Amino acid sequence: MSDIPVTAKSAGQLNGELLSSLRPPSRRWYLLVLLLGAVVAWGLFAFAWQLTHGMYVTGKNRPVMWGFYITGFVFWVGLSHSGTMVSAILRLSQANWRRPILRAAEAMTVFCIAVAGLFPLIHLGRNWTFFYMMPYPNQRGLWPNFRSPLLWDMTAITAYIIGSSLFLYLGLLPDLALARDRASGWRQRVYGVLAMGWRGSAHEWSVYRKASILMAALIIPVAISVHSIVAWDFAVTVVPGWHSTIFPPYFVIGAILSGVAAVITLMIVIRKAFQLEDYLTPLHFDNMGKLLLVISLLWTYAYFVEVQTTWYAHEPIEWEVFSFMAGTYTVPLLLMLIGNALLPIVTMCFQRLRRSIAVMLVVSLLVNVGMFIERFLIIVPSLAHKNMPFVWGSYAPSWVEISVNLAAVAGFTLLFTLFAKFFPIVAVTDVRELEVLQAEVPLGRAKLPAIVGEE
Amino acid sequence: MEVLGIFRDIATAGQGVEALVKAGFAEGQITSLTSVPYPDGVLVPGGRRSWWRWLTLAGGLVGAGAGFGLAAGTAWLYPVQTGDKPIIALYPTAIIVFEVALLCAIVGTVVGMFLEMRLPPRDKRLYDPAIAEGCIGISVTVHAGGEVVACGEAGEAGTCIGVVAALAAPEQREQAEEIMRQAGALRTRTE
Numbered sequence: 001m002s003d004i005p006v007t008a009k010s011a012g013q014l015n016g017e018l019l020s021s022l023r024p025p026s027r028r029w030y031l032l033v034l035l036l037g038a039v040v041a042w043g044l045f046a047f048a049w050q051l052t053h054g055m056y057v058t059g060k061n062r063p064v065m066w067g068f069y070i071t072g073f074v075f076w077v078g079l080s081h082s083g084t085m086v087s088a089i090l091r092l093s094q095a096n097w098r099r100p101i102l103r104a105a106e107a108m109t110v111f112c113i114a115v116a117g118l119f120p121l122i123h124l125g126r127n128w129t130f131f132y133m134m135p136y137p138n139q140r141g142l143w144p145n146f147r148s149p150l151l152w153d154m155t156a157i158t159a160y161i162i163g164s165s166l167f168l169y170l171g172l173l174p175d176l177a178l179a180r181d182r183a184s185g186w187r188q189r190v191y192g193v194l195a196m197g198w199r200g201s202a203h204e205w206s207v208y209r210k211a212s213i214l215m216a217a218l219i220i221p222v223a224i225s226v227h228s229i230v231a232w233d234f235a236v237t238v239v240p241g242w243h244s245t246i247f248p249p250y251f252v253i254g255a256i257l258s259g260v261a262a263v264i265t266l267m268i269v270i271r272k273a274f275q276l277e278d279y280l281t282p283l284h285f286d287n288m289g290k291l292l293l294v295i296s297l298l299w300t301y302a303y304f305v306e307v308q309t310t311w312y313a314h315e316p317i318e319w320e321v322f323s324f325m326a327g328t329y330t331v332p333l334l335l336m337l338i339g340n341a342l343l344p345i346v347t348m349c350f351q352r353l354r355r356s357i358a359v360m361l362v363v364s365l366l367v368n369v370g371m372f373i374e375r376f377l378i379i380v381p382s383l384a385h386k387n388m389p390f391v392w393g394s395y396a397p398s399w400v401e402i403s404v405n406l407a408a409v410a411g412f413t414l415l416f417t418l419f420a421k422f423f424p425i426v427a428v429t430d431v432r433e434l435e436v437l438q439a440e441v442p443l444g445r446a447k448l449p450a451i452v453g454e455e
Numbered sequence: 456m457e458v459l460g461i462f463r464d465i466a467t468a469g470q471g472v473e474a475l476v477k478a479g480f481a482e483g484q485i486t487s488l489t490s491v492p493y494p495d496g497v498l499v500p501g502g503r504r505s506w507w508r509w510l511t512l513a514g515g516l517v518g519a520g521a522g523f524g525l526a527a528g529t530a531w532l533y534p535v536q537t538g539d540k541p542i543i544a545l546y547p548t549a550i551i552v553f554e555v556a557l558l559c560a561i562v563g564t565v566v567g568m569f570l571e572m573r574l575p576p577r578d579k580r581l582y583d584p585a586i587a588e589g590c591i592g593i594s595v596t597v598h599a600g601g602e603v604v605a606c607g608e609a610g611e612a613g614t615c616i617g618v619v620a621a622l623a624a625p626e627q628r629e630q631a632e633e634i635m636r637q638a639g640a641l642r643t644r645t646e
Contacts (some may be wrong), residue, residue: 435525
């Protein structure tokens with residue numbers, strides 16, 4: 001008699017399919033890693049060039065001292081909201097469709113915030129003195145000045161990196177035990193250490209469930225505060241176009257928009273790469289599409305409010321910045337409005353389009369193109385045309401800044417690719433839990449799906 | 456000493472637990488090992504009161520104190536006079552307090568969780584990889600001394616045994632193995 005229980009799809013089958021990403025890598029995987037590694041190496045070379053030649057190799061000059069690096073920083077912090085939005089909020093609201101998406105979203109958060117954290121360090125003029133930001137007793141007799149928003153960023157990003165890594169690890173714990181039981185050799189030893197001796201006793205599950213909910217509740221304010229603090233980097237200055245009370249919520253909404261779009265993109269890639277069509281179904285894309293629609297509407301509203309207030313008040317310098325932005329950057333501005341508002345709002349209204357993988361891929365990618373442009377249009381025009389007309393200027397990124405930004409994309413993709421090969425990329429336990437808890441219940445002439453509720 | 460029975464499905468595992476309880480084993484001695492969580496009471500009762508979430512609160516409070524010390528303490532030790540503004544600025548201090556408090560609360564939660572789960576374990580515990588493939592493990596903790604202990608409903612495993620207390624440990628083990636085999640256990644292991 002076989003040990004394996006007989007169900008529609010046995011637990012072993014489910015484990016096998018959901019852990020398929022852990023199979024030995026193919027030649028294509030190695031090629032991808034090599035290619036991404038090469039782009040990262042190019043970015044490191046560009047950074048080394050900047051380090052040895054000085055900041056003049058970037059396109060930054062008076063008055064635009066924040067350029068592509070800070071654009072990249074704000075963009076990646078925004079992307080990192082994916083894990084919080086999709087994982088923590090949907091976990092707290094007990095939305096069952098979240099289950100196959102959780103892990104990708106949580107991992108994305110960790111890698112995005114890690115990439116984001118590099119940008120302020122790259123942006124520092126003297127990068128080698130970055131440790132001045134760390135508070136520790138030193139011979140200089142100085143401690144960091146916490147009045148500086150740079151320190152707020154460092155504290156918030158440190159909290160978010162540690163918090164979201166622990167959140168990811170917590171979700172991984174039972175899956176690491178599963179992987180341990182199915183692996184051999186060095187992998188078994190590594191998974192064994194990381195699984196910390198997890199057996200899945202009733203008590204362990206009970207504590208684990210409570211801890212997951214508590215962590216989800218704790219990580220949400222951290223995520224919101226991180227992007228609010230990034231917004232305050234701008235809003236607490238008196239630079240026209242930045243000094244606005246709506247900035248923190250506007251930034252948070254934008255962050256969630258880009259995060260949700262990025263999760264959709266990743267879902268499509270993972271689905272295709274690991275043949276997870278049975279688990280990442282059109283229903284998941286449909287629900288994510290609805291989420292995207294709501295967030296896009298909110299973003300559009302916030303952007304409209306911001307522009308409408310500027311237009312109606314017609315305060316000269318504020319209006320000058322806006323006019324300069326709309327006149328000089330007309331094409332990017334239109335692309336941003338199409339990518340962040342028009343396209344998602346029009347397409348995501350229709351179920352057929354929400355369930356089309358191709359449409360979702362195009363929309364999610366364009367949302368993030370739009371979001372990168374949005375960050376750029378917030379930063380550069382305000383600095384280029386601020387209060388003193390005799391120091392107005394312009395900005396164009398140099399090859400160094402473009403290379404570092406491209407390396408950031410490649411670095412994130414590389415980290416995610418490696419993670420997906422060595423750790424379960426789908427939350428196996430969460431998906432299997434749903435299989436156990438759901439059943440078909442006869443009601444009248446029909447049989448309807450029913451799910452035992454979580455506590 | 457621990458006896459582990461491996462069951463093919465949730466129904467037979469439930470029967471095994473029922474039979475163990477009927478034979479006099481206390482609920483607190485029995486636990487289930489599963490690869491997915493089942494609601495409390497499906498196999499064994501849960502809902503034991505636990506203290507570990509106080510660590511979240513403690514972490515938050517310690518973090519708030521540390522954050523205040525870091526931001527306000529720095530300003531106080533290295534004063535930077537800016538116009539008539541206060542040396543200890545409220546706004547940056549509040550930001551640092553909030554971030555460090557939440558960070559420490561999160562760390563406190565994870566540490567508390569592992570302490571409550573007693574992970575990683577000090578010594579090797581019984582386990583069967585078939586559990587990962589969907590089988591259900593029912594574990595019975597056998598009291599070594601055979602001393603009668605009054606049992607509450609949610610007693611700690613290993614601290615409370617009921618009527619089987621009169622038996623010596625090896626007999627308790629044999630009884631548990633026999634009951635689980637009769638209930639449909641695929642195999643039993645003892646350690």
